[in-house]
Amino acid sequence: MPEKTFRCFPEDAALFRQVIKAWPELDATVRGLQAQGMFPGLRAVQITLQGDEKTLAKGLAALLPENPPSGPESAAPGPDAQGRGV
Structure with missing residues (x-):
């Protein structure tokens, strides 16, 4: 299966x-x-x-x-993979 790797650069950091x-x-x-001080920033992604x-x-x-949620409900953090609030 074909693959492609993308590295984060300043021009695509927003994406x-x-x-x-x-x-x-993720x-x-x-x-x-970040909370543990182990994430050096997007440049490492x-x-x-x-x-x-x-x-x-x-x-x-x-x-x-393709159809991202919009409105106030989309701003609230949702449950994580185990169903806990984030």
């Missing part, structure tokens, strides 16, 4: 932030590492995608929900 926030498990991991060429052509946008 990396969106991807991290769109995935509750967001929780990053926040946990790289994401490898695997999939067909059409998916890989979308780049990191392939990881974002």
Whole structure:
């Protein structure tokens, strides 16, 4: 299966932030590492995608929900993978 790796650079940092926030498990991991002082920042992040060429052509946008929630309810943190509040 083809794959492509994306590293975070200043010009795409906003997109990396969106991807991290769109995935509750990843967001929780990053926040946990930040709280421990073990996360050096987005410059250390790289994401490898695997999939067909059409998916890989979308780049990191392939990881974002197609219909993201909007409104006040989307600003509240949701449950993590174990169903606990974040």
